[in-house]
Amino acid sequence: MENFQLELRTLKKSLFKEFMKSIPAMIHTHKEHLSQFDDFSSFMNGFVEQYEEILEKFLRGIVHAVFLKEERFQHFLKQAEQKAFRSGIHFLRHQRIPHQALACFSTSIRESVLQEMKRVTVSDSLPVQLFMLDRWNMVAHRTITGFLSGFSSQQFKDLKEISIRDPLTNLYNRRYFYDCLEKEIGKAQKQEMPITLVMFDINNFKQINDEYGHHAGDELLQQIAELSKRLKLLSGFRFGGDEFVFLLPGITEEDAYKLVEKMESQLMAWNKSISLAYGAIELLGDACENIDYYLQLADERMYSNKREVKA
Known part of the structure; x- marks a missing residue:
């Protein structure tokens, strides 16, 4: 292999153009x-x-890379892995590849390139063939x-995000409240x-749901989530039904009441029959x-407020 490092320029002269010409065949x-797999039709x-x-x-980048000197080739490998990592995130976000077909996808690319590399180097010496195949295998790996x-990595993040979100409002769910609490209190301290x-x-x-249907109730819950976003209340949790909890860092108890009153007034502007406890x-x-x-304590104060509203 050391001898080949000295002869890379010669190898490039004899093989570079042929490798470039073979790229359309690799893609084909x-x-x-x-095309043999239904998963890839969409x-x-x-x-x-x-x-x-x-x-x-x-593939053009790879053809250039296989003729680099060792130090530059190792640098290319590092960059290629980092770029591929970002591509994996992009493909998942855009749902480009069904996850169950990833193995087939990656194997297909590897084999398609190997097939053409073997064809191009078939008349070369065995050491040349092994050198080229070894380099391609390193790039592929x-x-x-x-x-x-x-x-x-992105799939794990997405699944985690789904597990901590309420599907209707996209606020956090009750289960995540306890995880978030420790972090927010630590930051505040x-x-x-x-x-x-x-x-x-x-x-x-309940009366709103009974009179106008659950669709109206769902719309109201979503409106609350939207208002909380506008008011920059970032740590919001749907505890269940129509019950919400918010953690408000940097906000005193007195100012917290003012914030909820502001939300209530904006809700009433949307629908004057709506009020909060x-x-x-x-x-x-x-x-x-x-x-x-x-x-x-918060629950008791909420129900005290509810009784005052009804009175």
């Missing part, structure tokens, strides 16, 4: 492999030309590893600022250990 063989639909351009650019790592918990629900929500409690240093106590 790869597409033929994919993947290829409306994306063929763009995919071919991406793949051609990728690092690229596919990077792609799958990016894909899996570190920055020596207050943090307040506010709980509220919708007055006469709410209770707030500023969290102290023991809140993580005694959060059920604080939730109970």
Whole structure:
């Protein structure tokens, strides 16, 4: 192999153009492999030309890379893996490839390129063939590893996000509240600022559902989530039904009430028959250990407010 490092320029002169000419055949063989699987019909639909351009650019980069000196080749491998990692994230976000077909996808590219590399180097000496195949295998391994790592990393993030979100409002769910609580209280203590918990629900929500249907109730819940986003209330949780809890870092108990009143007034501008019942409690240093106590206090204050509204 050391001798080949000295003869890379000669190898490039004899093989570079042939490898470049073989790229369309690599792409064609790869597409033929994919066409045998139903999973790829939707993947290829409306994306063929763009995919071919991406793949051609990728393969041209590899052809250039296999003739690099060792140090530059290793640098290329590192960059190729990082780029493939980003591509894996992109492909998952755009649902370009069904996850169950990834193995087939990566194997097809590897085999399509190997087939052409073997054809181009068939008349060369065995050491030359082994050198070229070894380099391609290194590129393929690092690229596919990077792609799958990016894909899996984004898939894990997406699944985690789904698991902590309420599907109707896209606010966090009750289960995630307890995970988020410790983090938010820790940040508040570190920055020596207050943090307040506010709980509220919708007055006469059952009546709204009964009179106007569950679709109207769902729309109202979504409107609350939208208003919370506009008011920059980022740590919001749907506890269930029409009950919501918000953690408000940097906000005192007094200001928390003002914020909910502002939300209520904006809801009433949307529908004047809507009103909220709410209770707030500023969290102290023991809140993580005694959060059920604080939730109970907020709940009691909320129902006290509800009785005042009904009165």
